Amino acid sequence: ARRKRARLRHQPCGLRELEVSVSELGLGYVSDETILFRYCSGTCEAAARIYDLGLRRLRQQRRVRKEKVRARPCCRPLAYEEEVSFLDSRNRYHTVSELSAKECGCV
Amino acid sequence: MILANTFCILFFLDESLRSLASPSSLQGSELHGWRPPVDCVRANELCAAESNCSSRYRTLRQCLAGRDRNTMLANKECQAALEVLQESPLYDCRCKRGMKKELQCLQIYWSIHLGLTEGEEFYEASPYEPITSRLSDIFRLASIFSGTGADPAMSAKSNHCLDAAKACNLNENCKRLRSAYISTCNREISNFERCNRRKCHKALRQFFDRVPSEYTYRMLFCSCRDQACAERRRQTILPSCSYEDKEKPNCLDLRNLCRGDHLCRSRLADFHANCRVSYQTTTSCPSDNYQACLGSYAGMIGFDMTPNYVDSNPTSIVVSPWCSCRGSGNMEEECEKFLKDFTENPCLRNAIQAFGNGTDVNVSPKNPVFHATQSPKMEKTPSLPDDLSDSTSLGTSIITTCTSVQEQGLKLNKSKELSTCFTELTTNVIPGSNFVGSPDSVDGRPRPVITLTAVTFLLLTLAL
Numbered sequence: 001a002r003r004k005r006a007r008l009r010h011q012p013c014g015l016r017e018l019e020v021s022v023s024e025l026g027l028g029y030v031s032d033e034t035i036l037f038r039y040c041s042g043t044c045e046a047a048a049r050i051y052d053l054g055l056r057r058l059r060q061q062r063r064v065r066k067e068k069v070r071a072r073p074c075c076r077p078l079a080y081e082e083e084v085s086f087l088d089s090r091n092r093y094h095t096v097s098e099l100s101a102k103e104c105g106c107v
Numbered sequence: 108m109i110l111a112n113t114f115c116i117l118f119f120l121d122e123s124l125r126s127l128a129s130p131s132s133l134q135g136s137e138l139h140g141w142r143p144p145v146d147c148v149r150a151n152e153l154c155a156a157e158s159n160c161s162s163r164y165r166t167l168r169q170c171l172a173g174r175d176r177n178t179m180l181a182n183k184e185c186q187a188a189l190e191v192l193q194e195s196p197l198y199d200c201r202c203k204r205g206m207k208k209e210l211q212c213l214q215i216y217w218s219i220h221l222g223l224t225e226g227e228e229f230y231e232a233s234p235y236e237p238i239t240s241r242l243s244d245i246f247r248l249a250s251i252f253s254g255t256g257a258d259p260a261m262s263a264k265s266n267h268c269l270d271a272a273k274a275c276n277l278n279e280n281c282k283r284l285r286s287a288y289i290s291t292c293n294r295e296i297s298n299f300e301r302c303n304r305r306k307c308h309k310a311l312r313q314f315f316d317r318v319p320s321e322y323t324y325r326m327l328f329c330s331c332r333d334q335a336c337a338e339r340r341r342q343t344i345l346p347s348c349s350y351e352d353k354e355k356p357n358c359l360d361l362r363n364l365c366r367g368d369h370l371c372r373s374r375l376a377d378f379h380a381n382c383r384v385s386y387q388t389t390t391s392c393p394s395d396n397y398q399a400c401l402g403s404y405a406g407m408i409g410f411d412m413t414p415n416y417v418d419s420n421p422t423s424i425v426v427s428p429w430c431s432c433r434g435s436g437n438m439e440e441e442c443e444k445f446l447k448d449f450t451e452n453p454c455l456r457n458a459i460q461a462f463g464n465g466t467d468v469n470v471s472p473k474n475p476v477f478h479a480t481q482s483p484k485m486e487k488t489p490s491l492p493d494d495l496s497d498s499t500s501l502g503t504s505i506i507t508t509c510t511s512v513q514e515q516g517l518k519l520n521k522s523k524e525l526s527t528c529f530t531e532l533t534t535n536v537i538p539g540s541n542f543v544g545s546p547d548s549v550d551g552r553p554r555p556v557i558t559l560t561a562v563t564f565l566l567l568t569l570a571l
Binding site: 019032033034035036082083084085086087089091093094095 | 290
């Protein structure tokens, strides 16, 4: 199991998906309806730029100290799904946009 | 050795039965020699290529434009044009639901047929091609969805309408078009206007036209045990926007409004053709074709005649368009008759219930009714012979026929032949013959044919 986890952690940045009920998302909607939640996950080591190397070096030298900086690219959605609609437990329809990722990338 | 021979005979017999049966399967697909007519767009092209036909057709269109039928027929030229066109391919052309240029096709159809009919007939002929598929893939899917074979405690809890929404959400196309109509129909415009009804209807039509019926029917016709489920079912089309209105019009007025629109008129005529109560069939549906009835019911959603469930009663299913028979005057009887084709229609009710329960009819009384009781998990497991207890009674009886041979200490080193016994008997279907129901099931375990079983059994008993 640990090896599997390690392998998952080292996968390159990409789209993953999960079947979740709307209530599980904790957004304040109460609905048993199941939706497909897509998110971005994976490493971005290969996408490091000279910028990241430079920033890391400057941080080591404590030239950059006080601000919070991130010296490596981050796996984030590049595009989101437009909208998803569902019926809640009080029989009201809701439409939520940009709930789920559509495309991922290292930024 | 005798038994080994029996197997050979059985195998041979089976093969010959199959070869006998194959021609009938061909006939079955063509449905009693019925050939699909040309569509009206094509018929129009054929007519345009011929000078006599095209000039008469032009004349007829001018005759029909802005005049009622009687004044038109009073004109000799118009009448002559109509007579000539009755010989042309335009006369018996049909349209397909969701075809390219559907509206154009229907315009051509009605341009001829309005002149032919009385114009004010109660039931009009459908301009759509009949749905010829045998009963049918979607019912078999429905039987799996409803999972009636599963643990009864589980199925008592489950909400089929919620499951249907889940299935739709997990399918990219269904989710996209569902979200599109929900957001359109749910968008409030102002305090006075609940929504843009026209746009809502259009989005609903796109959903029902472009999403396969295995998803849309499942949401629309799911079976319910409690009110929460039935309310979800009623809410499928967002009735507060697409269905309800400030006032309830008279049903005959609504019908006239619908007949003013070629698409609505056609969908209504199609509903009447496919869901009209028949007293000759066991299901009360024309040709016992549930699918055609459900299809033409769903085909009216998104038009003036949009039907829906009138309440959230889980068991008693009443559907109706948004109209009543108040203010009918001396047309009260006709109005009631029209409305009852929705509210008290045994064909429509049986079709909805059969779909929801995942059961299908087997029209020939000689054949036992196959209740679709297989659970989805059977898809994964190999069908033989471990899960015998799960299978249908008929399937079990055949398989045990074979296993009993095995159990009786048959030292057949030809285990191949034995497996032939299984596979041949269980996967071999005679399509077409007298099966109107669904002989094979979706999970790739077709059901055997009873006559074949009988012969097999007889031979086995003889041999033993």
